[in-house]
Amino acid sequence: MSNLGITPRATDYSEWYNDLVVKAGLADHSGVRGCMVIKPHGYAIWENMQRALDDMFKATGHVNAYFPLFIPKSYLSREAAHVEGFAKECAVVTHYRLKNDPDGKGVVVDPDSKLEEELIIRPTSETVIWNTYAKWIQSYRDLPLLINQWANVVRWEMRTRLFLRTAEFLWQEGHTAHATWDEAEQEALTMLDAYRRFAEEWMAVPVLTGVKSEGEKFAGADHTYCIEALTQDLRCLQAGTSHHLGQNFAKAFDVKFQTAEGREEYVYATSWGVSTRLIGTLIMAHSDDKGLVCPPRLAPVQVVFVPMGKEEALRAATIEMADRLAGEMRALGIRVHVDKRDKESPGFKFNDWELKGACLRVELGPRDLEAGTCVVARRDTGEKSTLSLEALVAETPGMLETMQKALYDRALEFREANTHRVDTWEEFERMFEGEAGPGFVLAHWDGTTETENAITEKTKATIRCIPLRPLDPGDDAPGACVLTGKPSARRVVFAKAY
RNA sequence: CGGGAUGUGGCUCAGCUUGGUAGAGCGCUGCGUUCGGGACGCAGAGGUCGGAGGUUCAAAUCCUCUCAUCCCGACCA
Numbered sequence: 001m002s003n004l005g006i007t008p009r010a011t012d013y014s015e016w017y018n019d020l021v022v023k024a025g026l027a028d029h030s031g032v033r034g035c036m037v038i039k040p041h042g043y044a045i046w047e048n049m050q051r052a053l054d055d056m057f058k059a060t061g062h063v064n065a066y067f068p069l070f071i072p073k074s075y076l077s078r079e080a081a082h083v084e085g086f087a088k089e090c091a092v093v094t095h096y097r098l099k100n101d102p103d104g105k106g107v108v109v110d111p112d113s114k115l116e117e118e119l120i121i122r123p124t125s126e127t128v129i130w131n132t133y134a135k136w137i138q139s140y141r142d143l144p145l146l147i148n149q150w151a152n153v154v155r156w157e158m159r160t161r162l163f164l165r166t167a168e169f170l171w172q173e174g175h176t177a178h179a180t181w182d183e184a185e186q187e188a189l190t191m192l193d194a195y196r197r198f199a200e201e202w203m204a205v206p207v208l209t210g211v212k213s214e215g216e217k218f219a220g221a222d223h224t225y226c227i228e229a230l231t232q233d234l235r236c237l238q239a240g241t242s243h244h245l246g247q248n249f250a251k252a253f254d255v256k257f258q259t260a261e262g263r264e265e266y267v268y269a270t271s272w273g274v275s276t277r278l279i280g281t282l283i284m285a286h287s288d289d290k291g292l293v294c295p296p297r298l299a300p301v302q303v304v305f306v307p308m309g310k311e312e313a314l315r316a317a318t319i320e321m322a323d324r325l326a327g328e329m330r331a332l333g334i335r336v337h338v339d340k341r342d343k344e345s346p347g348f349k350f351n352d353w354e355l356k357g358a359c360l361r362v363e364l365g366p367r368d369l370e371a372g373t374c375v376v377a378r379r380d381t382g383e384k385s386t387l388s389l390e391a392l393v394a395e396t397p398g399m400l401e402t403m404q405k406a407l408y409d410r411a412l413e414f415r416e417a418n419t420h421r422v423d424t425w426e427e428f429e430r431m432f433e434g435e436a437g438p439g440f441v442l443a444h445w446d447g448t449t450e451t452e453n454a455i456t457e458k459t460k461a462t463i464r465c466i467p468l469r470p471l472d473p474g475d476d477a478p479g480a481c482v483l484t485g486k487p488s489a490r491r492v493v494f495a496k497a498y
Numbered sequence: 499c500g501g502g503a504u505g506u507g508g509c510u511c512a513g514c515u516u517g518g519u520a521g522a523g524c525g526c527u528g529c530g531u532u533c534g535g536g537a538c539g540c541a542g543a544g545g546u547c548g549g550a551g552g553u554u555c556a557a558a559u560c561c562u563c564u565c566a567u568c569c570c571g572a573c574c575a
Contacts, residue, residue: 005536033566088573124575157574158499165574218575226575238575275575308533315533347535365534375534497574 006355008289013233014161020283021162024292024356034160034167038276041356042163044300045279046170050150052202052297053172053274056194062146062174067128069152070119075127079252085219086123089156091167093119121154126220126245126271129175130253137177137267139258144187145177163280164237164498171275177267179257181246184268188244191272192225195240203278204295204407205229205285206415207239208440208493210465215449221271222246228464228493230415231284234437236464236495239281242272285411286380292357293380295407296400303329303396304358305338307365308346314366321389322364328393334400354379359403360396378403380410415440419471421491428482428494432459437496440464442471444488446481455483461494 006019021027026042038046054064070093076083097113122128129147137145150172160166174191178184192209199207207227217224221243229237249255250266257267286293296302305322309315319340326336337358339349346363353361363375374392377384380403387395418439422428431438445451445463456462467490470476475491 029567031566085574153575155574158572159569159574169575171575241575273575277575306534310533342533345533345535345537347533347537349536350534351536363534367534 005351006289006291009232016289017280017283018162020287020291020355026279026283026292027162029162034157036160036162036166038170041300042279045282045294045298046276048298048300049198049202049278050172053194053198054148054150056198057148057172057174060146060190060194062148062176064149065147066149066151067125067132069122071122071125071128073118073120075131076120078127079220079249081248082126082220086155090123091121091154091156093121122151123153123155124271124273125149125151125153125173126175126249127253130249130255130269133175133177133267134253134255137255137257140179140260143177143179143257143267144183146174146187147176148172148174161280163276163283165277169275169277171273173271173273176270177250177255178269179259179265179267181268184244184246184270188225188242188270188272191270192227192240192242195227195242195272195274198274199227199229199239199278199281200408202295202297203282203285204297204404204411205239205281206408206412208465208467208471209469210467210493212241212465213449213452213463213492215452216463218243218271220245220248222248225468226465228495229281229285230411230418230439230495231281231498232414233284234418234439234496235498236437236440236493237277237281237284237498238464239278240272240274243270245269245271286407287357290351291355293407294357294359296359296404299357299359300335301337301353301356301358302335302400303337303360303362304349304353305336305362305364306346306349306353307338307340308363309366314369318364318366318369321369322362325362325389325393329396332393332397334396350377360399362392380407421472421475422482423479425482428455428461429459432461432494432496439495441494442475442491443482443494444479444490445492446484446486446488451481451484451486455494460496462497464493464495464497466490466492 006023007015009016024041025039027039028037030037094115095109095113096115097110098107099110101108133145136142152168152170154168157165157167176187178187196207196209199205207229209225209227212224212226218241223244225242226238227240229239231237247266247268249269255267256264258264282294283292286295305326307315307318307322309318322338326338329336350361357379359379361377368374372389373386374389375384376387420431420438420441422431422441422443428441428443431441441461452463479488481488
C-alpha cells in the first residue's frame with residue numbers, strides 16, 4: 001500500500017521529483033554510474049520535443065548532420081578557454097581492445113592496444129566540427145553554414161539527477177559559421193528566440209531570456225545567451241543556451257574565407273543547444289502530487305479512454321465505443337490510448353493515468369452508453385464534466401488547447417508572484433536564507449566578477465542572466481549595486497540555481 | 499574529490515547486537531469472483547543475503563579488502 005503514490009512536494013521536493021520520474025515510467029536508474037535509462041514514456045516526450053524543435057530549425061534554414069562521438073585529444077587543446085571549461089569532466093578512451101583474463105574469468109583491457117593518441121568522448125562538439133568546417137569553408141559563398149546535430153554527449157558528473165544532470169545526455173547542438181560579427185549575433189539571437197518560443201508555446205513554460213555574466217558564460221564563447229525557467233521549488237533552471245563564439249574557434253582551427261573583395265578573414269561562429277534536461281524543466285514547472293502534468297502539445301497520451309462495465313457484454317460495448325471514438329480522434333491527429341486492461345479497476349486506472357500525465361481522461365461506462373454521454377476529466381484542474389458522445393471528438397482539440405493555455409498562464413502567474421526587486425543588502429541576504437529558493441530576485445550589480453563571486457559566496461545566489469529586455473520598465477534604470485553600492489546600469493536576475 | 503549512510507527474491511524492508519543453514523508486505527503466475535476514484539479469495543513461482551578473502555565444526559550475521567548506489571558539500575546543460 002505504501003508504495004502507491006509519490007512523496008508529496010511539501011514533504012520533500014526532490015524526493016517527489018525522483019518518485020515521479022521513476023513511477024510515471026519516464027526514466028530509471030541504470031546499472032551504469034551516472035547514466036539513466038530513458039523509458040518509452042519519457043522518450044516519447046523527447047521525440048515530441050525533437051519534432052517541434054527540428055521543425056523550427058528547418059524553418060530557419062538549418063540542416064542536420066552527424067559528427068563523431070570521439071574527439072582526438074589534440075583537438076581539445078586547440079582552444080584554451082574552452083578546454084578549461086570541460087577538462088575536469090571528460091571521459092577518455094585509452095585502449096581499443098579487450099582480451100580474456102589470463103588469470104581467470106572475464107575480460108581485461110589488452111595493454112598492447114594502447115592508443116597512440118587518446119580519444120575524448122565529446123562533452124560538446126565544437127572542436128570536431130570546426131576541424132571539419134576548416135575544410136568546407138573557403139569562400140564567402142560557402143557562408144553562412146547552418147548545421148545542427150542530434151547527439152549524445154558525456155560530461156563526467158559527480159552528482160547526478162534524472163534528466164537534470166546525468167553523465168550522458170541527449171541534446172541538439174547547432175553550429176553555424178558566418179561572414180560577419182553582426183550576422184553571427186543575429187543567428188545567436190534568432191535561435192535564442194526559437195528556444196524561448198518552444199518553451200512558451202510547446203512546454204507552456206515562461207522563460208527569461210538574457211545574457212550570461214562573464215563568470216557564467218560558456219568557456220570559449222564571446223558571450224552566451226540563455227533561457228531560464230523557474231521551478232515550483234523556486235529555483236532557477238537553465239533550459240537552453242545560445243553562444244556567440246566570435247572568432248575564437250575560427251582562429252583555433254584556422255577557418256578563413258575569402259571575401260567578395262578578395263581579402264582573407266576568419267569566420268564568426270555560433271553554437272546553441274537544448275537537452276533532455278528540458279524534460280526535467282517540464283516536470284518541475286507543471287506537475288503535482290498525483291504525478292506528471294504534461295502540456296498537451298508534448299504529451300505522449302493526450303486522451304485516455306477508460307471503458308468500464310460490470311458484465312462482459314457491457315464492458316465489450318464500452319470498449320467498442322471507446323475504440324470508435326479513439327479512431328475518430330486519431331484521424332484528427334490526437335494522441336489517444338484506450339486502456340483495456342482487464343485486471344485493473346477503473347479507480348486504479350484513473351490514478352495510473354494521472355501519474356503518467358494523460359491530459360484528458362474519458363470515462364465511459366454502461367450508464368454513459370445508455371445516456372449517450374461520457375465523463376471527461378482534465379488532468380491539470382481535476383475538473384470533471386459530462387459531454388455527449390456526439391460532441392466529444394469535435395470538442396477535444398479545443399479542450400486540449402484550453403489546458404495548454406491554462407498551464408502557461410498558471411506558470412506565468414507563479415513566476416510573477418515569485419519575482420522580487422530588492423535594493424538593500426540586508427533584504428537580499430534575507431531572501432536567500434534557508435534551504436528554499438526565493439524565486440527570481442532582481443537587483444543591481446556593479447558588473448564585476450569580484451562582486452558576483454562575493455555575492456555567491458555569501459548567499460549561494462548566482463546571477464542567472466542579465467535580461468535582454470526589462471521585465472518591468474523600471475528594471476532598466478540605473479541604480480546602486482546591492483553589495484558594493486557602486487553604480488549599476490540595470491537590474492540583473494539572481495536566483496538559486498539547479 | 500572530501501564527509502555520512504546503505505547493499506538480503508522484481509520493489510520496500512525485517513533478520514545481524516547474542517553465528518546454527520532465509521522471512522514479511524507489495525509485485526509476479528494460474529483459477530475464480532470483481533469493475534463509476536488505488537478490488538478480493540485460493541493456489542503457486544521466485545533469493546549461492548553486492549563481490550573477494552579470512553576467523554569458525556558452522557557466516558546474511560564477526561574481521562579485512564573491494565565494488566556499487568544514495569544523501570550532504572566543492573563542480574556543472
